[in-house]
Amino acid sequence: MNLRFEGARIVGIQLVLPRREITFDSEIDDYSFTPQQSAKLKQVMGYDRRRVVKDGVTSSDLVVEGIKALRESGQLDPESLDALIVVTQTPDYLIPGTSYIIHNKLGLHQDMLCLDINQGCAGFIVGLTTAFSLLNQRGFKRVALVNVDVVSRLVAEGDRNSRPIIGDAAAITIVESSHLTEPIYGNLKVDGARWDALMIPAGGMKIRPSAETAVSVADTNGNTRALDNLIMKGDAVFNFVMQEVPSMIEALMHDNNFDLSSVDSFLFHQPNPFMLRKLASKLGVPLEKMPIDLVRKYGNSSGVTIPAVLCTEFDVSYFRDPKWICMAGFGVGLTWGSLLMQISDLSFVNVMEI
Amino acid sequence: MEQLKSELCEILEVSDLPVDLPFENLPEWDSLNALSIISLLDSYGIQMSAEQLEKFPSITDFINYVFANKSSR
Numbered sequence: 001m002n003l004r005f006e007g008a009r010i011v012g013i014q015l016v017l018p019r020r021e022i023t024f025d026s027e028i029d030d031y032s033f034t035p036q037q038s039a040k041l042k043q044v045m046g047y048d049r050r051r052v053v054k055d056g057v058t059s060s061d062l063v064v065e066g067i068k069a070l071r072e073s074g075q076l077d078p079e080s081l082d083a084l085i086v087v088t089q090t091p092d093y094l095i096p097g098t099s100y101i102i103h104n105k106l107g108l109h110q111d112m113l114c115l116d117i118n119q120g121c122a123g124f125i126v127g128l129t130t131a132f133s134l135l136n137q138r139g140f141k142r143v144a145l146v147n148v149d150v151v152s153r154l155v156a157e158g159d160r161n162s163r164p165i166i167g168d169a170a171a172i173t174i175v176e177s178s179h180l181t182e183p184i185y186g187n188l189k190v191d192g193a194r195w196d197a198l199m200i201p202a203g204g205m206k207i208r209p210s211a212e213t214a215v216s217v218a219d220t221n222g223n224t225r226a227l228d229n230l231i232m233k234g235d236a237v238f239n240f241v242m243q244e245v246p247s248m249i250e251a252l253m254h255d256n257n258f259d260l261s262s263v264d265s266f267l268f269h270q271p272n273p274f275m276l277r278k279l280a281s282k283l284g285v286p287l288e289k290m291p292i293d294l295v296r297k298y299g300n301s302s303g304v305t306i307p308a309v310l311c312t313e314f315d316v317s318y319f320r321d322p323k324w325i326c327m328a329g330f331g332v333g334l335t336w337g338s339l340l341m342q343i344s345d346l347s348f349v350n351v352m353e354i
Numbered sequence: 355m356e357q358l359k360s361e362l363c364e365i366l367e368v369s370d371l372p373v374d375l376p377f378e379n380l381p382e383w384d385s386l387n388a389l390s391i392i393s394l395l396d397s398y399g400i401q402m403s404a405e406q407l408e409k410f411p412s413i414t415d416f417i418n419y420v421f422a423n424k425s426s427r
Contacts, residue, residue: 235404
């Protein structure tokens with residue numbers, strides 16, 4: 001479906017990264033790759049360094065530290081928030097939603113909406129779309145969109161396809177109503193038929209966690225996982241992305257009479273450099289306009305990767321003059337979505353480590 | 355066809371393509387090779403899962419399939 005919003009802008013983004021860094025080299029013995037395979041994976045797939053939380057650290061821990069830092073620096077008055085949207089696949093509890101835990105830890109006021117959304121790699125697009133929609137209602141003037149995931153806690157140690165690139169992070173994006181901005185264009189699509197391409201089988205109501213769901217089983221590709229762990233069909237996801245994402249971006253440009261070459265930067269979800277290179281080439285976008293190496297430096301933090309790229313590759317000065325930004329998220333659901341919007345005059349672009 | 359063969363040699367890092375073997379029997383065969391070939395197929399307009407790729411009785415059968423089904427390039 002095609003989307004168009006007016007009267008909303010991004011004010012600033014705070015990225016929260018765990019300080020703990022794990023290198024592929026330090027884990028290389030867990031995976032039984034040959035030295036040649038390891039070298040190729042490093043070069044092509046971006047197996048290198050990733051940020052992960054320490055044992056026991058939850059999604060709300062990362063977010064609360066991030067919002068506290070914004071409060072202390074005077075960049076955000078949390079009492080001015082009309083909504084807190086938390087997009088995560090790794091909630092603190094099954095019940096209640098993580099937004100309520102954050103609301104409590106920060107002592108936020110009662111006159112607001114708390115909302116949890118279970119989304120992954122399209123989570124920034126889905127979250128922004130929800131925030132912009134809320135801002136159409138006069139009661140909402142300022143919304144905090146939180147994207148957070150600590151998926152490293154749910155990836156099997158023996159999952160050599162996913163574990164070497166999975167990272168944890170949180171991003172807090174402040175969005176508010178504004179009368180001065182260009183329209184925001186977007187589109188969203190879903191194919192529930194491919195729901196099992198990315199999943200964690202146990203832990204919900206369908207399969208309760210138990211001793212059996214914790215038992216690791218080897219697959220034919222040299223991975224060992226339990227039902228409690230993330231499982232991704234890498235080839236299915238690759239085919240999905242190559243089939244759907246370029247045509248989505250072309251439709252976004254065509255439907256809104258926008259020329260691809262007028263986009264200043266392409267901030268895409270960061271599954272790995274291999275897929276992003278291929279996407280850039282299919283779209284005919286120069287790599288100078290599309291960062292592809294977040295995974296190499298910090299890991300793939302699912303819904304956090306788009307704000308993470310923005311915060312680590314750009315600063316406030318880049319956005320002093322208005323910039324046309326094209327964002328795309330794609331993954332679990334399967335869901336794919338994109339936004340084309342002008343970003344300018346950001347109050348803050350922060351990276352903090354905890 | 356020579357183009358596809360040389361692309362496969364590059365991905366598999368071999369100078370001589372063992373055309374009579376299935377992919378799975380190659381000594382260095384792994385999921386990254388599979389993904390690289392799936393990615394290559396994308397440029398021939400073909401989508402294939404890793405499992406389908408590994409089911410071809412030989413690389414020759416695979417090459418014949420690509421030429422019978424390619425849609426662009």
